[in-house]
Amino acid sequence: MESSFSSLYLHIPFCIKRCNYCGFYSLPYHEEIEAIFLSAILNEIRLTKDFPHLIKTIYIGGGTPSCLPASNFEKILEALQKNYKFIDKVEFTVEINPGTITKEKINLLKTYGVNRISIGVQSFLDKELSFLGRIHDVKEAIKTVYMVLNSGIENISIDLIFGIPGQTLDSFKFSLNVATSLQIRHISIYELNIERCTHLEKKVNEGKVRLLNEKVIEQMYMIIPELLEKKGFYKYEISNFAQKGFECLHNINYWLRGPYLGLGPSAHSYLNKKRFHNPVDIFLYCESLQRNKLSWIDDCKIDEIDELKEKIILGLRMKKGIIINKTCLIEFFKDLENFGLTRVDYNRVYLTDKGMLLSNEIFVKVLSHIENCSVCKQE
Ligand code: SF4
Structure with a gap:
């Protein structure tokens, strides 16, 4: 292991319940599986701690990291703190979902240096949230934003979705307006995709859900920059908008093809001009780490042409x-x-x-x- 990494990603693969549109790897939270996962990830941290690194950004994503009980989350945070070296002004993000967070958990994150929170809000209309199969409602989402602010963490990002069947240009504008009326610094806005093997795909195939037409989707995407600029958020990437100085440094490192290490099932890494990842299946991942072996697969060297392709498709974002x-x-x-x-x-x-x-x-x-x-x- 020669080159040093400066970004670390850690994947928590559990969710309370699968959302109707979600194509990510996650499984319902289960205490016994979580115990095996916890011991595996602590082992993975131990096995990688001596790789050359100085961490500038760290991102704990999922799944729903905030569905872990506080005591187990603390074990992970403690292990990160003990085993890796961080710069003083490290950007430390944790993804949370409304309905899974308590004051106790937020305060715990803050104690361990988390200074950026990304909240999966998706919409500020209950009808749309229920269509997406989210576990929270609008009241819970707003309560979560205030809970984070009251903890003293002021770098807050929220995720929104456009292109939801039944969504109109006005209802989307409404969500944007509510988002920018809150004291947040960053907004990620994604188009709803019909992922394979999801509840949503099934409904679309059965003709029970009609997708929005492309013209409406285009109108939605095109109104975002102007509307958000008026509220002080500028577009710095295809799906990302921030107040100046609050761009997500962790993601910028991906787009600039900086080296990073990914921990947890399905997490990807880019080190020494090689891309590889952990198995998607949590049991394969845990089985390997139980034997004190990193579970990397698909080790693939990036040649000059791959480099050019990556530079274009990541950089042009x-x-x-x-x-x-x-x-x-x-x-x-x-x-x-x-x-x-x-x-x-x-x-x-x-x-x-x-x-x-x-x-x-x-x-x-x-x-x-x-x-x-x-x-x-x-x-
Ligand atoms: S909370 Fe996020 S990761 Fe979990 S099922 Fe919903 S969309 Fe997928």
Whole structure:
């Protein structure tokens, strides 16, 4: 292990109940499984503590980290604190969900240096929350924001979703307005995707749920920057908006392809120009760590062409764009400029808001261009 990592991700795979749209790996909270998981993750921390590192950002995500009982959460926080080295001003984020958090848990997080909280609110309308199958209502969501603020943690982010069947442009604007009326610093806004094997996919296939049409989804995405800018939040990435100085440094490290270590089932890592991850299945993950063995799989070396592809699809997510030094790729992006999807300024390339909305399609095109273009590979 040569190169040093500066970001750490820790995945807690439990949720109280599966939401209707969720395609992430998570399982219902279960005391006995949690006990096995806890011993595995503590082992993983111990086995990786001597890798070269100085941590600038740490992110505990899930699942629903806040569904862990406070005493067990404390064991993880304590182990992180004891085993890794952090810079003084480390950005330390924990994801929480309304309905799973208490004052006691928030105060515990604060005691261990957590200084950023990301809250899975999703909507400020009860009807939409119930469609999504969330366990909380709007009252609970607002109560959670105040609970965090009262603890003294002021760097709060909330997640919202647009494109929910039944949502209108007005109801989406309502959620944005309520969000910005709260004392928060950051908002992540994701389009609802129909993930495979979800309750939502089943309902759509049975014809019981009608999806919003693309025009409405486009209108929703396009109103976000202007509406949020008026409230002091600027767009710095496809789905992320922040007050100046409150951008999420942990995610920026991903987009800039900085090294990071991921702990917990399904967590991904990027170290020494290799990408690998832990098994998605919690039992496979725990079984390996019970034998004091890291459970990394799919160890894959990133070559120069992979690096170029990653630089483009990760870097272009950010509003500030990227510098590209290959003339054939500059030409490729100049062609998209004619459709209002990109902006090319000498060798700096940006996605426009419309380009960001259609980023997945653009990324597929650019990857296939790189694969098939001999000039790109040589330049
Ligand atoms: S709380 Fe989050 S991770 Fe858990 S089921 Fe719902 S969307 Fe998925």
